[in-house]
Amino acid sequence: MESIDRIFLFTPLLVAITGIALLTxxxxxxxxxxxxxxxxxxxxxxxxxxxxxxxxxxxRCVSIARYHQEKDH
Structure with missing residues (x-):
């Protein structure tokens, strides 16, 4: 597992934990x-x-939309 994947997994968890701690x-x-x-x-x-x-x-969604926009012109 790459480090950016670990950041992705743990950062929302840390945001939630510290947010709940702020409320308490x-x-x-x-x-x-x-x-x-x-x-x-x-x-x-x-x-x-x-x-x-x-x-x-x-x-990917933006790329597909842009492709269809350029295709029509």
Whole structure:
């Protein structure tokens, strides 16, 4: 398993865990640390999204639509 696949598997899990932790630790001072971690994982999710295998589906759909658009003209 490649490292980008591991990132794909663990990042949404970490986002969910830190998000739930934010809900439970709302009034406490430690909330800011969890908020920073959660936002960091969300940033990682957006940064690593274009390099995943699942983005191929979106690229393929756009490619097919563009092909049919150019074919009609």
């Amino acid at each position: 630790m709302r009034p406490r001072a430690v909330m800011y640390a969890f908020q920073l971690m959660s936002l960091s994982f969300i940033g990682l999710l957006f940064i690593s999204a274009p390099y995943r295998k699942f983005i191929h589906l979106a690229y």
